[in-house]
């Protein structure tokens with residue numbers, strides 16, 4: 263249900279005792295929805311634009327209920343920065359509203375909290391095992407020190423950074439200290455994985471000495487939840503990984519104690535080599551399905567011919583040998599990653615998923631490498647146990663259509679749901695969708711790209727600040743730059759130009775983004791070209807002058823690869839013909855477009871223009887998948903020279919007049 267205008271209404275009485283700020287539009291509506299929804303024992307799903315203050319509203323609405331019922335609030339988000347913000351908002355409630363009974367902590371993994379260099383930065387399972395080894399052999403002095411101390415019950419709000427610094431100063435293990443502290447907390451902020459991963463979840467609840475039934479769960483930015491859940495259960499092994507495993511074997515089993523492991527590594531690699539030879543070198547990455555009818559007997563022959571008990575026993579032995587390698591590496595003060603151990607884990611996953619339709623088995627072939635990949639395509643089984651929680655609150659800026667989210671996660675359709683009205687007025691945000699621009703696959707011709715370049719340059723010319731152009735894919739980006747005079751046009755306009763690249767390292771990309779943002783603050787009107795679904799169009803915020811206009815080139819639909827086709831088939835079986843393709847193919851693409859379009863509008867003070875350069879964005883079918891605030895501010899224009907430029911220029915002129923009026927006191 264959508265309410266027409268955002269209002270500052272009445273908060274539920276109990277919530278008023280917690281809400282620490284001047285209310286913003288939409289917050290009271292959200293508070294009522296959550297408070298009364300949870301009170302009535304419902305799960306709640308909410309879409310609300312970024313910058314409207316969802317975190318503090320959610321906390322204030324849930325805390326009175328949690329307090330009365332003695333529930334713990336587990337607030338999860340995707341990134342560490344997001345969970346730190348939860349504790350910062352909680353501390354505002356603590357300070358401003360004087361709620362000194364509140365205690366909260368943000369939890370970070372062992373690899374980031376640990377003071378031992380051997381553990382720092384290691385993958386989670388490795389970090390856990392090394393830490394276990396160090397504790398068992400009493401070689402971790404910080405752990406020993408912590409054990410010798412009495413830990414008082416502390417109250418207040420602690421970020422993981424604070425706990426780490428405290429641990430460093432007091433010379434005690436920050437990780438186990440935070441585990442002690444969380445036992446007494448009302449609010450625990452943590453990343454999704456603690457609730458998704460069954461093993462981590464069981465450790466969490468054991469530490470807290472509580473049950474799911476006594477917890478309220480929040481999934482913030484929950485549009486990420488299904489992909490992340492499926493990703494945690496997906497795993498691959500490549501020919502390079504197998505080569506490294508063989509090398510490790512020769513190095514650490516000089517006496518040849520485990521000949522079966524060596525033989526099996528070679529046997530498995532032999533299969534990958536065979537497939538690679540069959541398909542030859544591919545300039546572009548391709549996917550092919552694994553012929554399991556042939557591959558399973560291929561593995562079975564090995565066990566028969568070599569007297570191995572079965573694959574599961576073999577996988578366990580490989581992991582054991584991998585653990586032994588890690589121990590030796592730890593003693594030699596080397597990185598403890600073991601390719602043998604990874605292969606053992608992969609083999610276990612292979613055995614447990616090979617007959618499960620929720621997992622796809624396929625090969626990814628590129629120019630000089632091949633990978634066997636096991637991809638989880640259904641997260642409902644993983645998330646099902648969470649439904650035992652007292653309530654689940656899902657919130658995001660891009661959740662429409664909410665039915666699809668609930669279906670994909672397997673959350674009940676009777677979940678209470680609400681799309682909050684847009685807090686961004688038409689005066690501050692303008693969305694232009696261009697009718698007549700066709701960027702469907704077969705229309706990607708040079709003349710079409712030239713028209714796109716022309717429109718982009720028109721928009722950039724009319725924009726008095728930083729602009730980003732996010733393309734549907736890297737292929738579109740490369741064609742766009744190669745087949746047009748876009749770069750030259752930017753140069754002629756005297757604008758600094760930055761372009762995202764597939765082969766950039768995180769550091770190179772970060773440096774580029776910092777430069778782009780700095781130009782915005784300096785009023786240099788820079789241009790950034792990137793891709794939807796890429797590292798800059800999701801997860802990075804560009805508030806204020808860091809970006810004021812964003813152009814989306816095309817709809818970022820995925821290539822029709824083996825895995826995409828298989829996903830459509832599977833979802834069609836699960837949800838029917840109509841929803842199948844929509845959930846597997848259309849919805850993820852429009853989520854990517856939504857995310858990219860929202861980059862410049864991060865706070866209620868931001869203003870800007872979003873240009874959707876593809877006819878399909880103006881169609882009712884595709885508009886269903888766009889965020890409510892984007893739809894509400896959309897103007898559809900017919901494509902013609904100068905039209906877009908005129909509209910964008912008029913919008914920014916009105917902003918300038920508005921600012922001048924404010925400065926001049928009207």
Ligand code: SF4
Nearest residue numbers: 376377393402405435
């Ligand atoms: S006990 Fe703490 S400091 Fe010691 S290795 Fe484990 S996490 Fe690190």
